Amino acid sequence: MLFRQAILEAVARGDVTLAFRRWRRPTVKAGTGLRTAVGMVRIAAVEPIEEQDLTDAEAKAAGFADRAALLADLRSDGDRTLYRIVLDGIEPDQRLSLRGEAKLSEGDWHDLTARFARWDKAKPGYFPSILSAIGAHPGKPAGELARAAGVEKLKFKQDVRRLKELGLTESLEIGYRLSPRGEAVLEKLREHRL
Structure with missing residues (x-):
């Protein structure tokens, strides 16, 4: 799971608290950390979500202007499930x-x-x-x-x-x-x- 630098900086500030990815199966687990260039992004939850249930507020919490911008950014690769990943901040990489x-x-x-x-x-x-x-x-x-x-x-x-x-x-x-x-x-x- 990769993040753009601007998103990582927003996670560090607390401005971005969600991410969305389409996967066959999740590549991260709740309660773990994801090593990045700015530290360990803490993963609080990983849960499937239906596209029609996405809201503008969730899109903004993921760093997008609105739901349409988030959907435009997401790949739509056939049989992949959409997941909501709750981000719980960044801690230093030990x-x-x-x-x-x-x-x-x-x-x-x-x-x-x-x-x-x-x-x-x-x-x-x-x-x-x-x-x-x-x-x-x-x-x-x-x-x-x-x-x-x-x-x-x-x-x-x-x-x-x-x-x-x-x-x-x-x-x-x-x-x-x-x-x-x-x-x-x-x-x-x-x-x-x-």
Whole structure:
């Protein structure tokens, strides 16, 4: 589910509280968050609605001038159901604050090494090797890093996303780089291997 920048800014201000999408099945769930460029958009409710039940007030709450403007913007792809998504504001993306935390507590270090150990059961050292490769080659295309790691590009990108969830990597226009937290983790991994 994508939002235009102007809509995201309106959600952040509290001016936009609804969104409407046509889906075969919803791509978001109530009680979850949707990561965006400005933070996590909180999803309060997702419910089907009949087109004829849409009101001008709902269209305005979704950032449109009126019902007609909203309907003109919605795709009408055959058998898709129309859903009303209730938006409950935006909260900061925790990954962004984690990225800058270069000082690791013992608890942080323990949690990260335990997670790497669980993830690396099939291929020990795989996730630390990803961090090492990104640290050595910031901005290198994912396909090249994947080949060097001996994995498919799609799997590699999924694995980098797991590291990104921990605030260890950042996506660039092409490739990735380590965040300050990722650099601290990589340095600690090197210390523990000596």
